[in-house]
Amino acid sequence: MAEDWTLVIHGGAGVIERERMTPERDGAVRRALHEALAAGSAILERGGTSLDAVAAAVRVLEDDPNFNAGRGAVFTAEGANELDAAIMDGRTRAAGAVAGVTATRNPISLARAVMDRSGHVMLIGDGADAFSRSQGLEQAGPEWFATPERREQLERWRAAQQAGLPQSGLAFDPDHKFGTVGAVARDRAGNLAAATSTGGVTGKRWGRVGDAPLIGAGTYADATCAVSATGAGEFYIRMNVAHEICARVRLSGEPVQQAADAVQAETLQLGGSGGVIGLTADGEAAFSFNTPGMYRGVARQGDAAMVAVYGDE
Ligand code: ASP
Numbered sequence: 001m002a003e004d005w006t007l008v009i010h011g012g013a014g015v016i017e018r019e020r021m022t023p024e025r026d027g028a029v030r031r032a033l034h035e036a037l038a039a040g041s042a043i044l045e046r047g048g049t050s051l052d053a054v055a056a057a058v059r060v061l062e063d064d065p066n067f068n069a070g071r072g073a074v075f076t077a078e079g080a081n082e083l084d085a086a087i088m089d090g091r092t093r094a095a096g097a098v099a100g101v102t103a104t105r106n107p108i109s110l111a112r113a114v115m116d117r118s119g120h121v122m123l124i125g126d127g128a129d130a131f132s133r134s135q136g137l138e139q140a141g142p143e144w145f146a147t148p149e150r151r152e153q154l155e156r157w158r159a160a161q162q163a164g165l166p167q168s169g170l171a172f173d174p175d176h177k178f179g180t181v182g183a184v185a186r187d188r189a190g191n192l193a194a195a196t197s198t199g200g201v202t203g204k205r206w207g208r209v210g211d212a213p214l215i216g217a218g219t220y221a222d223a224t225c226a227v228s229a230t231g232a233g234e235f236y237i238r239m240n241v242a243h244e245i246c247a248r249v250r251l252s253g254e255p256v257q258q259a260a261d262a263v264q265a266e267t268l269q270l271g272g273s274g275g276v277i278g279l280t281a282d283g284e285a286a287f288s289f290n291t292p293g294m295y296r297g298v299a300r301q302g303d304a305a306m307v308a309v310y311g312d313e
Pocket residue numbers: 012013068177178179180198199200201209210211212218229230231232233234
């Protein structure tokens with residue numbers, strides 16, 4: 001057991017229902033989840049670190065336009081893509097995060113560079129983009145991130161705003177369909193890591209930052225537990241969801257599934273729906289979501305990788 005590795009990923013939680021999905025989209029999402037698992041698993045299989053594995057898995061999903069991270073990120077009210085990401089090393093509790101970046105192809109790579117090379121934990125906006133250039137990370141223009149589907153979502157959001165229609169659940173997103181991506185992993189040495197990357201929510205403004213890049217809210221890892229969240233960020237921030245789950249596991253020895261379900265229930269009581277993935281140093285994995293679906297997957301040493309989309313899978 002001590003030398004087993006595990007990788008758990010998500011591609012967002014929300015109103016993901018069979019009736020609303022085309023077979024093409026269903027297939028494309030599952031393929032992308034498998035690809036992300038394969039990228040991370042290859043690193044873990046050859047004895048690489050959980051930190052490298054979560055970053056590799058997240059990069060695949062950032063590049064895939066089906067997810068709300070990197071390419072395919074949702075639009076702000078002004079029609080821009082502003083990206084948030086974070087990564088954390090459970091072994092050392094080193095962490096790196098970025099918020100509101102607009103020009104780095106893979107925000108998770110920038111978060112990793114912040115952790116490894118900036119002497120800080122979190123950089124935002126233009127400063128983070130400048131740091132990215134100084135580190136020689138691959139840059140991308142607005143046309144790389146923008147997709148027609150996300151533009152349509154923005155138009156629907158604008159129309160709803162104008163009509164003054166009440167919007168269910170999250171204050172911003174008419175589809176309540178997320179797509180943030182994240183990964184948690186345990187490597188052969190038993191070390192954990194977590195990573196999360198997102199475009200945030202459609203129609204965000206005023207430099208809004210969600211939970212994903214906030215260490216403890218959407219992303220957290222220590223020696224015992226790692227968590228990546230995807231949900232209504234305003235509520236996940238206030239509940240400090242990722243840290244809260246890990247604290248319960250670390251301090252009381254609670255099974256991670258039970259801790260995740262309990263914290264998710266409390267967050268929902270405040271009004272915040274969504275999902276989390278969790279993993280312990282023993283290789284115990286958890287998926288917890290209170291939305292109709294969550295894009296998700298798991299790979300373990302020696303087992304076939306599994307992916308799922310809907311709540312009943
Ligand atoms: N948690 C993200 C945010 O609030 C949204 C999501 O997970 O879809 O920025």
